[in-house]
Amino acid sequence: MNLGKTAVVLGGSVAGLCAAGALSPYFDQVLVLERDELPEEAEHRRGVPQSKHPHFLLNSGRRAITALFPGFEDDLVAAGGLHLMPSMDAAYLDREGWSARKRSAMTMVYSSRVLIERVLRDKVRALSNVDLRERVAVRGLATAAGAVTGVEIAAPGGEEHLDADFVVDAMGRGSPVANWLVAAGWPEPEVRTLDAKVTYTSRWYELPARRPASWWWQHLVLMPTQDRGEHPAEHEFLVNFFPIEGDRVIACMGSWGREMPRTAEDFVASARRTRTPLFAAAMDRCTPSSEVHLTRSTGNRWRRYDRWPSPPRGLAFVGDSICAFNPFYAQGISSASSSALLLREHLARARDLDASFGARFLAAQRDLLKVPWTLAMARDRGYECAEGTERLPGWQRRLLAAVSAPAFSLIVGAAREDDVVDEHFAKVFNLDESLGDMMRTPRVLAGLARYCVRSMLGRHRVPFGFDPQAEPPATDYSPPAVAG
Known part of the structure; x- marks a missing residue:
């Protein structure tokens, strides 16, 4: 069923691309507005600094994206993504020591974030009624009679007003949409927060031409120690030696509330103090191909638009713009794509986009987001350094x-x-x-x-x-x- 002439997606990252796939069957035209210039290949860009760190694509995310874009997983693997069983292909260091290698129910696709986005962009560009507009800055929303009716933008050709029957906010953690809505008369949304002061630092490496015979593993995971005695700070790091496409790995160390290395020299020195010598030894056999990248913007943040008595008609939120998670738990892409798939399911059942549509979608999205939110809270609330509305006594x-x-x-x-x-x-x-x-x-x-x-x-x-x-x-x- 056609629900309108034009839908506009604010943001062209994973959340926005998935939203475009959800909207495409129900609108004559879908415009995706992206601030960056989008690369043709799998390359980093300014708007996604976290692309330099490992990204897990969980099963729920794989299924949601593949439902929105049939063939996505096959295309990702064909482009170099690795389909692995972590219990067989990962060496896992738990609190007592190395875990046993055995088959399990869990499989995953490993790749870089930039490759996931490139494959998604290819899928979106293949949709005849979707247009990706680059180098576009969104300046505001147009509203009338309780509805969002358009978008104000600044493009290379000048400022424009775009009429829209439906708008999706996929602008990420720093989305200004809530501020625009408050200025238009909606109440300040309740925001639930918990920042456990997570910092993580990564460096990319090329694998050696010949892997050592002892490297039966492709992924290396070191969990933080639970030892209460004296030990180096690095024993409390969460460490990954994460395989991606092109015979490369991302070496990553992260912690709750500790300073992390910023230089290549300090990165290597910290690696040598982790719980096992294997991590640094593996790095020594590889060739570094990047500088050290550090990220601090990792707090959990949920804008509770679902608690508004009268949410705006013609507006939905996906990804970090509504609920952002501590990236350690690999929930972002899967939650964003699952929200987009949920949006498509609601659009498929809708006869029109009346006032009840947005409320029904927000209620269903709330139930979806509760699952990853509860998991994030279960660990992050235990840290003394954590701050926010969800901090425990x-x-x-x-x-x-x-x-x-x-x-x-x-x-x-x-x-x-x-x-x-x-x-x-x-x-x-x-x-x-x-x-x-x-x-x-x-x-x-x-x-x-x-x-x-x-x-x-x-x-x-x-x-x-x-x-x-x-x-x-x-x-x-x-x-x-x-x-x-």
């Missing part, structure tokens, strides 16, 4: 900090030995299931209890806690029926 924070890491290790350990726990944990990680739903599943609770009992008796089915100072074991510990 001291005793609650200390309690959460004391139980969250052991609880996570319990789930990870049970998932090693119980296929049902593993399946649900994979769904939670990939935003296909809430943590609460998982923990209310009787079979999951039984699996966790069984694992606790077997742990107390020392009867583990799958070994773990291999020496961090040694190479991670290459042995496949999958049960024979699965391994075969």
Whole structure:
């Protein structure tokens, strides 16, 4: 059903491109307005500084983008993306030591953010009624009678007014749309925040022409230590040696509330103090191909437009413009694309874009966003350095900090030995299931209890806690029926 002549998307990053795919079947024309000049190839651009860091494409995001753009995942892999099973292809250092290598329910596609965007741009440019306009600065919204009716822009040819039947805000964390709406008479939206002072720093490397025989792994993950004793600050870093297309990797270190290295010399020195010598040794075998890139803008922020009694007609929000997450948890792309897919589903059922359409969509989007938001809060609230509206009182924070890491290790350990726990944990990680739903599943609770009992008796089915100072074991510990 045609719902209007023109839809306008503010922003041409992942969220905006996905929104264009959602709008295309229901409007005669879709305009995507982007401030940057968009590259033809997979290249960094000024408007996406986080593209220099690792980006996980979770299963929920893969499915949402592929639903919006059929063939997306195949095209991403054809362009160099890597389809891997982390439990088999990643060396994972948990609190006790290296985890066992075994098959699991979780697979992922690894690539750079710039490649994801390039493949998405190709998909959008193939849509006959979508126009990507570059070097366009959005200056404001036109409103009338409780509706957004157009967009004010500054383009290379001068200032313009664009009439619009529907507008999508995909302008990211710094979106000024809320300010424009307040100036037009809408109330200040409630904003929920929690900034755990996460900083992460990355450097790109070329892999060696011949990988060492001991490198059965492609992805290296070091979780922060839970040791309360004396140790280098780097033992509390979350570390990734992240594979991407073109025989390259992104070496990344991040922390909650600590200063991170900014120079190449300091980056290498910090790498040598992490929990295992393997991280720095792997970097030594590779050739650096970039400077060190550091990011601090990592706070969780949710603009609660869903709580407005009368949201504007003809306006929707996707991506960081409505809900931005701590990037450590890899939720951004998947949440943005899932919101765009949800928008398409609501457009498909709509007869018109009346006042109730926006309220219904915001309510459904709220339920979708609760899942990743709750996961982000579950960890970030435990840090003393965290600030914002969602900061817990001291005793609650200390309690959460004391139980969250052991609880996570319990789930990870049970998932090693119980296929049902593993399946649900994979769904939670990939935003296909809430943590609460998982923990209310009787079979999951039984699996966790069984694992606790077997742990107390020392009867583990799958070994773990291999020496961090040694190479991670290459042995496949999958049960024979699965391994075969």
